[in-house]
Amino acid sequence: xxxxxxxxxxxxxxxxxxxxxxxxxxxxxxxxxxxxxxxxxxxxxxxxxxxxxxxxxxxxxxxxxxxxxxxxxxxxxxxxxxxxxxxxxxxxxxxxxxxxxxxxxxxxxxxxxxxxxxxxxxxxxxxxxxxxxxxxxxxxxxxxxxxxxxxxxxxxxxxxxxxxxxxxxxxxxxxxxxxxxxxxxxxxxxxxxxxxxxxxxxxxxxxxxxxxxxxxxxxxxxxxxxxxxxxxxxxxxxxxxxxxxxxxxxxxxxxxxxxxxxxxxxxxxxxxxxxxxxxxxxxxxxxxxxxxxxxxxxxxxxxxxxxxxxxxxxxxxxxxxxxxxxxxxxxxxxxxxxxxxxxxxxxxx
Amino acid sequence: xxxxxxxxxxxxxxxxxxxxxxxxxxxxxxxxxxxxxxxxxxxxxxxxxxxxxxxxxxxxxxxxxxxxxxxxxxxxxxxxxxxxxxxxxxxxxxxxxxxxxxxxxxxxxxxxxxxxxxxxxxxxxxxxxxxxxxxxxxxxxxxxxxxxxxxxxxxxxxxxxxxxxxxxxxxxxxxxxxxxxxxxxxxxxxxxxxxxxxxxxxxxxxxxxxxxxxxxxxxxxxxxxxxxxxxxxxxxxxxxxxxxxxxxxxxxxxxxxxxxxxxxxxxxxxxxxxxxxxxxxxxxxxxxxxxxxxxxxxxxxxxxxxxxxxxxxxxxxxxxxxxxxxxxxxxxxxxxxxxxxxxxxxxxxxxxxxxxxxxxxxxxxxxxxxxxxxxxxxxxxxxxxxxxxxxxxxxxxxxxxxxxxxxxxxxxxxxxxxxxxxxxxxxxxxxxxxxxxxxxxxxxxxxxxx
Numbered sequence: 001x002x003x004x005x006x007x008x009x010x011x012x013x014x015x016x017x018x019x020x021x022x023x024x025x026x027x028x029x030x031x032x033x034x035x036x037x038x039x040x041x042x043x044x045x046x047x048x049x050x051x052x053x054x055x056x057x058x059x060x061x062x063x064x065x066x067x068x069x070x071x072x073x074x075x076x077x078x079x080x081x082x083x084x085x086x087x088x089x090x091x092x093x094x095x096x097x098x099x100x101x102x103x104x105x106x107x108x109x110x111x112x113x114x115x116x117x118x119x120x121x122x123x124x125x126x127x128x129x130x131x132x133x134x135x136x137x138x139x140x141x142x143x144x145x146x147x148x149x150x151x152x153x154x155x156x157x158x159x160x161x162x163x164x165x166x167x168x169x170x171x172x173x174x175x176x177x178x179x180x181x182x183x184x185x186x187x188x189x190x191x192x193x194x195x196x197x198x199x200x201x202x203x204x205x206x207x208x209x210x211x212x213x214x215x216x217x218x219x220x221x222x223x224x225x226x227x228x229x230x231x232x233x234x235x236x237x238x239x240x241x242x243x244x245x246x247x248x249x250x251x252x253x254x255x256x257x258x259x260x261x262x263x264x265x266x267x268x269x270x271x272x273x274x275x276x277x278x279x280x281x282x283x284x285x286x287x288x289x290x291x292x293x294x295x296x297x298x299x300x301x302x303x304x305x306x307x308x309x310x311x312x313x314x315x316x317x318x319x320x321x322x323x324x325x326x327x328x329x330x331x332x333x334x335x336x337x338x339x340x341x342x343x344x345x346x347x348x349x
Numbered sequence: 350x351x352x353x354x355x356x357x358x359x360x361x362x363x364x365x366x367x368x369x370x371x372x373x374x375x376x377x378x379x380x381x382x383x384x385x386x387x388x389x390x391x392x393x394x395x396x397x398x399x400x401x402x403x404x405x406x407x408x409x410x411x412x413x414x415x416x417x418x419x420x421x422x423x424x425x426x427x428x429x430x431x432x433x434x435x436x437x438x439x440x441x442x443x444x445x446x447x448x449x450x451x452x453x454x455x456x457x458x459x460x461x462x463x464x465x466x467x468x469x470x471x472x473x474x475x476x477x478x479x480x481x482x483x484x485x486x487x488x489x490x491x492x493x494x495x496x497x498x499x500x501x502x503x504x505x506x507x508x509x510x511x512x513x514x515x516x517x518x519x520x521x522x523x524x525x526x527x528x529x530x531x532x533x534x535x536x537x538x539x540x541x542x543x544x545x546x547x548x549x550x551x552x553x554x555x556x557x558x559x560x561x562x563x564x565x566x567x568x569x570x571x572x573x574x575x576x577x578x579x580x581x582x583x584x585x586x587x588x589x590x591x592x593x594x595x596x597x598x599x600x601x602x603x604x605x606x607x608x609x610x611x612x613x614x615x616x617x618x619x620x621x622x623x624x625x626x627x628x629x630x631x632x633x634x635x636x637x638x639x640x641x642x643x644x645x646x647x648x649x650x651x652x653x654x655x656x657x658x659x660x661x662x663x664x665x666x667x668x669x670x671x672x673x674x675x676x677x678x679x680x681x682x683x684x685x686x687x688x689x690x691x692x693x694x695x696x697x698x699x700x701x702x703x704x705x706x707x708x709x710x711x712x713x714x715x716x717x718x719x720x721x722x723x724x725x726x727x728x729x730x731x732x733x734x735x736x737x738x739x740x741x742x743x744x745x746x747x748x749x750x751x752x753x754x755x756x757x758x759x760x761x762x763x764x765x766x767x768x769x770x771x772x773x774x775x776x777x778x779x780x781x782x783x784x785x786x787x788x789x790x791x792x793x794x795x796x797x798x799x
Contacts, residue, residue: 086546120579127577136545136582141569147535148570151542158498158524158548181535188530344580345614347638 028238031306033079037237038297038307039315040078041071044095045294046323047104048268051094051111055272059331060111064125067095069267072293073198074099076240077166077260080248084161088136088149089168091126092266096168100133104322108330116329121336122344143176145169146195150182153193153257164251165193172203174218175211180225183257187225190256194247195222197261198234204270205278219261227257234262235291265291351400353423355409355416358387358394360596361647365389366414367422372404374434378425385411385422390480390651391512400425406433463673465625465657467664474655482624482656483513483589483645486631487551489661491521494549497635500527500540501553501590510555511591511650537563537588541570544586549635554590557606557644564609571640572615587634589643592620593685593735594772594783596648603772605736607684610642611712611745617666618712620644622687624654626710629664637666644712646685669716671723675703678793679723681746682733683709686784689765690733693789704793712742720746721753728759729796733789738766760796765789 029037048066055064067074070092078099081087089096097107102118110117111125118128127138136152139145149167156163173179174197186193197218201208208215219229228250232243240262247258265287269276276284301307358365366388372378382398405426409416416422424433477485491497498521503510505518505528518526529536533554540550554560560567571584593605610618617639621627627645634641656662672687673694682690687708694704705723709715724730730750732743747762768782 088542118579119577119581122579123577129574129578129582131581136542137574137578139570141565144538144565144570147538147566148542148545151539151544152546154539154543155546155548158543178534178538181530181532182539184530184532185535185539344576344578346617347575347580347583347585349636349638 028242031301031304033241034297034301034306035315037072037075037079037241038294038301038312039319040075040099041237041294041297042315042319043104043322044068044071044075044098046319047098047108047326048094050323050327051108052268052272054108054112054327054331060125060272061113062124063091064111064272065092065270066268066272067092067266069287069293070198070200070234070262070264071095072237072240072296073196073234073262073264074168076237077194077196077244079237079241080244081166082163082248084134084163085166086134086136086149086152086156086163087166087168088139088145088152090142090145090170090173091138091140092170093126093128093138097128097130097133097135097138100130100135102128102130102133102135104326105329108326109333112330112333113335114330114333115336116333120340120344122340143169143173143178146173146176146179147182147185149195150186150191150193150257153186153191153251154189156192157189162252163192164248165191166196167193168196168198170203171197171199171201171208171212171215171218172206174199174221175203180221183222183225183227186257187227190254192251192254193257194244194251195227195257195259197259198264199261200264200266202266202270202278205274205276207278216263217261219259222257222259227259229259229261231261231263234264235293236296237293350405350427351402351425352421353384353396353398353400353425355418355420355422356387356396357418358389359391360598361651362389362391362418363651364415364417367409367411367416368393370407370411370423371395374404374407376404378402378404387416390478398425402426405431463671465664465670468625468657468659473658475658476653477624477628477656478651478653479621479624479627479645480511480513480650482628482654483631484515484517486628487514487635488517488520490632490635491517491525494635496547497549497551498525498527499551499553500529500536502529502531502555504528504553509553511647513645513650514553533559533562534566537566538570540586541566541584544571544584544640545574545582549585549587551587551589551635554588556595556602556647557590557592558602558604560588560590560606567610567616567640567642568613572613575639576615583638584640585638586640587631587643588640589631589634590645591647591650592644593646594648594767594779597774597776597779599774600771605644605684605734605767606642607644607712607734608736608741608745610644611715611742612740613713616640616642616713618642618644619666619710620684620712621664621710622649622684622708624652625656625662626664626670626708628656629662630666630710632661632663633666636663641666644684649685664710667711667714667716669710669719670708671705671719672708673704673706675705675727677703677727678729678731678797679705679707679720679727680731680733680789680793681707681709681720681743683712683742684735686733686735689784689786689789692786693733693793696786696790697793702793702797702799709742715745715749717749717753720750724750724754725757728757729793730758731763731765731789731792731796733765733784735767735783738764738769741766760798763792763796765792 153165
């Protein structure tokens with residue numbers, strides 16, 4: 001079958017291409033960038049661990065989807081952003097908020113549903129926004145953020161600015177029809193949007209291999225619309241940053257959308273109530289030991305003498321302090337006033 | 350001898366202009382030849398011959414306006430027939446041009462139905478169709494605010510499936526009048542995203558039936574985000590298009606969504622009847638910082654009303670209008686339901702019953718105060734809509750009236766709604782499925798116990 005063999009040929013070529021890119025990336029960061037990436041990823045890791053702990057203590061209710069394991073994706077992409085760029089994602093959103101500089105206290109207090117939460121306690125883990133940081137949520141319906149993100153890009157194009165919309169979604173959302181409706185319009189209107197597919201290999205509890213055709217080549221789905229794509233080692237923050245630079249350059253120069261398929265992995269279950277019995281402990285363990293994004297940076301920093309163990313311990317201590325302060329705030333801040341039930345339903349002109 | 354009749358060129362067309370004859374009397378006509386061009390309010394269409402033979406007679410001359418559907422317009426004779434000629438212009442034309450217009454109508458000239466108290470006394474009124482009024486409302490706001498743009502299927506090059514946006518591409522250009530692919534879910538999400546970023550999109554749904562594909566973005570993305578963000582992220586957007594039954598288009602193209610959207614906190618829902626309200630509410634909807642559902646009706650598009658000639662005619666969202674004053678019974682309706690309500694009031698008047706007719710205009714937030722005030726006076730109420738009867742706008746009205754005016758009621762609130770069936774296609778069944786004037790009259794007499 002011609003189509004099938006074309007796919008297989010491209011698959012081989014792509015794998016070779018992305019391996020090469022990783023090699024280039026391995027020589028890419030300055031010491032400053034490496035340390036920033038380490039710090040930002042560590043903040044997400046420690047924050048999420050604390051959130052998991054607070055969930056277990058009953059301080060966080062409802063759904064809570066942790067990002068642990070995927071930190072390199074959002075941190076690498078943020079390193080390519082400029083002022084005014086927008087970002088939007090699904091309900092697995094804490095990492096994205098921290099990476100774009102939103103206040104950890106406000107995020108954690110939203111998880112606990114308190115007055116000082118970023119949505120005044122009315123949104124919860126899945127629904128936070130920041131006008132100041134151009135973070136547009138935080139969306140609970142799988143795939144819905146994809147046209148919304150293209151709409152942010154539409155506004156950039158309408159206004160004639162240079163900004164780019166970072167639109168994140170997972171391998172599960174990649175099967176939603178609205179994603180392809182959006183690819184089509186983003187392509188015909190040449191919208192400055194980077195579609196970041198975080199392929200963590202599981203759509204909730206269903207392995208991508210069981211739910212998704214050609215599940216190891218999701219970026220290729222853009223080819224039908226003429227949208228260029230790259231498959232990237234999403235566990236290596238330098239490969240992510242380098243691919244992000246190319247995507248951003250493409251979008252800012254008015255050439256339309258770009259797809260980055262980030263091959264990544266989520267260590268935890270889909271949400272806190274998911275025991276993740278659909279995969280083996282060994283699979284998770286192997287990923288953690290061989291590909292952990294933070295350990296990779298740490299090893300490189302030490303090996304290149306860009307930091308000492310003590311330097312890293314100091315960063316670790318700083319991060320723990322930030323996270324502890326966020327947790328303290330989130331558990332001591334009062335609940336929203338009862339009167340908040342009736343506010344923010346309509347905006348007054 | 351085959352007679353050519355004025356054809357119906359759309360489900361709701363009742364009349365049109367015979368723009369041009371492309372065959373002359375005496376010409377041989379073959380099946381498939383173009384005989385004439387006909388202008389409807391939506392488009393110019395060609396009429397093809399089905400029968401063959403010489404064109405022996407032209408009954409309606411070129412340029413005649415208001416030719417009713419099914420009027421004979423020409424005759425094709427047998428192969429050897431002699432031509433009879435062309436009817437003299439204006440001689441007994443099916444719809445003679447209107448007599449010389451009287452002085453322009455002036456507001457406050459005591460028409461049978463009550464005028465809008467918001468229109469200043471002495472304002473000049475101009476006749477306008479609902480279609481023109483919606484277009485004027487959008488165009489005025491687009492001239493005033495560069496952040497406003499229109500997107501939807503066929504809105505630009507095709508000039509609008511129902512010609513609402515006719516001419517707007519020429520005036521505003523392709524950056525602001527944007528044709529979309531037929532992907533409601535996707536383009537609605539893109540429009541909502543653009544609104545998050547501060548633009549003010551107007552999304553045209555060819556009909557609201559297709560908006561069911563997009564309802565997740567209307568409700569989950571547009572309506573709820575202000576609340577979910579603790580007031581940070583608003584969504585100023587208008588979703589508009591034809592809603593409810595048209596004529597003979599079957600179950601999937603004939604649903605009224607007023608009650609669906611009326612149920613959602615975070616949305617505003619308007620459903621104008623008159624052209625004046627259509628224009629004024631459109632301008633208010635575009636300026637509103639919240640998502641507004643603007644429900645139009647295909648049958649009303651071509652209906653003409655008096656519209657105030659004012660630089661900036663804006664009708665506030667959330668205010669009902671007393672369309673006709675009366676003291677015996679209150680009839681509440683909205684949108685096309687007003688046609689039944691007003692006709693019923695006229696019939697009731699012949700029996701000495703003075704009905705007060707209230708046009709809700711806005712479904713959400715609903716102006717219950719105006720309704721209650723009227724019911725406190727009349728003590729009886731009939732609520733009328735075309736939508737399905739269960740969990741409907743009229744059931745909400747009945748509940749609200751019971752809560753706020755129970756002690757004033759001399760009879761249970763009566764409702765006249767569409768029947769609890771999918772819309773049928775057959776002409777008789779469709780008629781049965783919709784409300785009618787007699788049902789409203791009967792309901793009014795019912796609550797009056799006469």
